[in-house]
Amino acid sequence: MSQAKAGDKVKVHYTGKLEDGTVFDSSKEREPLEFDLGSGNVIPGFENGILGMEVGESKTLTIVPDEAYGQTNSDLVATVERKQFPENITPELGLQLQMSQPNGQPLNVTVINIVGDSITLDANHPLAGKTLVFDIELVAVA
Numbered sequence: 001m002s003q004a005k006a007g008d009k010v011k012v013h014y015t016g017k018l019e020d021g022t023v024f025d026s027s028k029e030r031e032p033l034e035f036d037l038g039s040g041n042v043i044p045g046f047e048n049g050i051l052g053m054e055v056g057e058s059k060t061l062t063i064v065p066d067e068a069y070g071q072t073n074s075d076l077v078a079t080v081e082r083k084q085f086p087e088n089i090t091p092e093l094g095l096q097l098q099m100s101q102p103n104g105q106p107l108n109v110t111v112i113n114i115v116g117d118s119i120t121l122d123a124n125h126p127l128a129g130k131t132l133v134f135d136i137e138l139v140a141v142a
Contacts, residue, residue, distance in 0.1 A: 004050050007036070009034065010140065011032040011140040012027070012033050012137065013033075013137045014137075016133070017132070024127065032139045037051065043067065043068045043132075045064070049061035049063070053138040058137040060133060061133070062133050063132045065128065069125040069129075070129075071129050076124045077123070082117040091114055091119045093112070094110065096110050097110075110122050110126065
């Protein structure tokens with residue numbers, strides 16, 4: 001049986017969890033994830049974990065932040081005044097918003113703190129700074 005190598009199109013079923021066991025994503029109730037191995041379309045630790053696997057093989061990967069979504073970057077956290085929010089938006093913890101950067105590119109942010117009229121926004125990826133655990137099964141290699 002051939003092993004998965006860079007350049008192969010692979011299909012993988014996975015369940016992604018935090019270290020405490022909280023599931024954040026899973027392909028089990030849908031089609032497997034399909035991508036070209038080595039293309040950089042998934043996080044490096046996930047991709048590297050599939051290299052050398054055989055179809056039907058399952059394993060658990062533990063991926064540190066530097067091989068996943070990176071460390072949290074304090075430069076991506078900012079506090080703004082409530083009056084800067086549109087009137088039709090009520091800030092609440094966990095609220096996810098999309099803002100426009102000065103260059104016009106969209107920026108996803110999450111409300112992480114509210115103190116009086118000060119609202120703290122975080123533009124880090126929600127999984128930044130976290131060690132991720134993936135249970136994976138290689139379904140197909142082409």
